Amino acid sequence: MKLFHQLLVAPAALGLLAPVAANATELNINGVSDYAATGEQVTSITQFSDVYPTDWAYQALSNLIERYGCVAGYPNGTYRGNRAMTRFEAAALLNACLDRVTEVTDELKRLMKEFEKELAILKGRVDGLEARVGELEATQFSTTTKLKGVATFVIGANSFGGDADDFVGNRRSDEAAALSGGTTFNYDLKLFLDTSFTGKDLLRTVLRAGNFGDSAFGGDGYVGLDALEVAFEEPSGANSLAVNRLFYQFPIGSNFTATVGGVVRQDDMLAVWPSAYPADTILDVFTYAGAPATYNLGLGAGAGLSWESNDFSISANYLSTNGANSTPGGPDTLLGTDCANAGGIATDCAGSNGTVQIAYAPENWGLAAAYNYTSKNNGGSLYAGNGTPLANIFTSNGNSSSVGLSAWWSPEEAGWIPSISTGWGYNSVTDGDDTNFFRSATTQSWYVGLQWADAFMKGNTLGMAVGQPTFVTNVEYRNDVSDSDFVADGNYAWEFWYQFQVTDNISVTPAIYYLSRPFGDLTDGGNRAFGGNRGNDTFNNFGGLLKTTFKF
Incomplete structure (x- = not known):
């Protein structure tokens, strides 16, 4: 009253x-x-x-x-x-x-x-705002969905050196220059539609398009390790926009989070990503926390559950890269053991990918250990962008059991001390169906990434990383020949970049990188298994690019 x-x-x-x-x-x-x-x-x-x-x-x-x-x-x-x-x-x-x-x-x-007069002006403005709000409410895209986008332009080229020849005597550096030496201008576009129905859940839809398929930066060039993290092209062709991710994430109680999706990626189901080095880096090989076989970023139909309490977390997930295909394949079907057009969940041709991770991650540092099992015919296994050719051959033709160990630390304040991320991966590959030329093989990988926030100017970032993409350390062939000193597959990768934050939504990143021996043991015509020899010939790759990122 x-x-x-x-x-x-x-x-x-x-x-x-x-x-x-x-x-x-x-x-x-x-x-x-x-x-x-x-x-x-x-x-x-x-x-x-x-x-x-x-x-x-x-x-x-x-x-x-x-x-x-x-x-x-x-x-x-x-x-x-x-x-x-x-x-x-x-x-x-x-x-x-x-x-x-x-x-x-x-x-x-x-x-x-x-x-x-002032009150009249304010009243007019309020009336105008009310009209605009009413119009927005009537025409808005959705009351529950937010749309975000990232568009990336990349212009760059590669150069090659060394005196190594291939299997038929052609100079590798000349072949590489002829096939992948041109300057290219590519793009990648990602649209994120994030929907929440309760304020605590998330339905994420990612639409993606790109045109890196014929670019050296797409992973299918002469040197697969030239692949960039941002590179993408829809299998249906360049400039085709398609659903790249679709999954639903929701809490169960106060400590558990469940994730399920028809197109979900391995890292979408992890409570912690084990690195402070940016996922939006340059070379794709540095995206996997030092363990590309363990954190293989497999994509398919799957589900996962994670638990978090007092900075500790445990994550477990499974996905099938061929889960959308109802033809099981395998020895009891018309397809025999051919899984090219087969799939199903938990079948011989499922392309199974299972991961368990334990992590401790306080505010500015963390430790993580993960185990992954990847079955043969898995689209999420190693590809040209994160291993030497020989490592990729073994991994794509067998079942892999992988372990990854990671650690990272970030300073509380920006300064001359960088954030430090490091990781190591070990992978054991076995021939699951006794049809390959080898019985077993082991591979390893590692990296160290450094990043300086507010470098030289507030808002800008300086970064570098060095490591060895996945390389073969031991192999046992079908003819019972074992090579326990298999160290000739090694190759070092290095990248250096500086990100200019032009505005809150636009950044420009010049970068250079170097691959010391991207063909590993196949540099000079192959290893003993292929009738080659291990000479001292060399083949290397130097690349440079300018990446511009727009966020909206």
């Missing part, structure tokens, strides 16, 4: 407290005179000697005094709160409060008159 209404009702209510026989001739006029004789209103409740904080109406009386200044006492400094109020006293109180309300109203009128 408004103050004015309260004051109007108060006399009537208080009047009921007066004796029924009371009338104007019986009232104590002297008491009213005493009440009004103070001459001025009190300014603080503490001026009343008989009012205490324990009184039930203490706060109400304090508000009337301090906010409206319309309460008076008796000349002796008392309020006499327990005394019955006469109608004359109520009238005196009401009159004092009405005088204060009238003063406030007159002041408001004066201010409204003085700022009449």
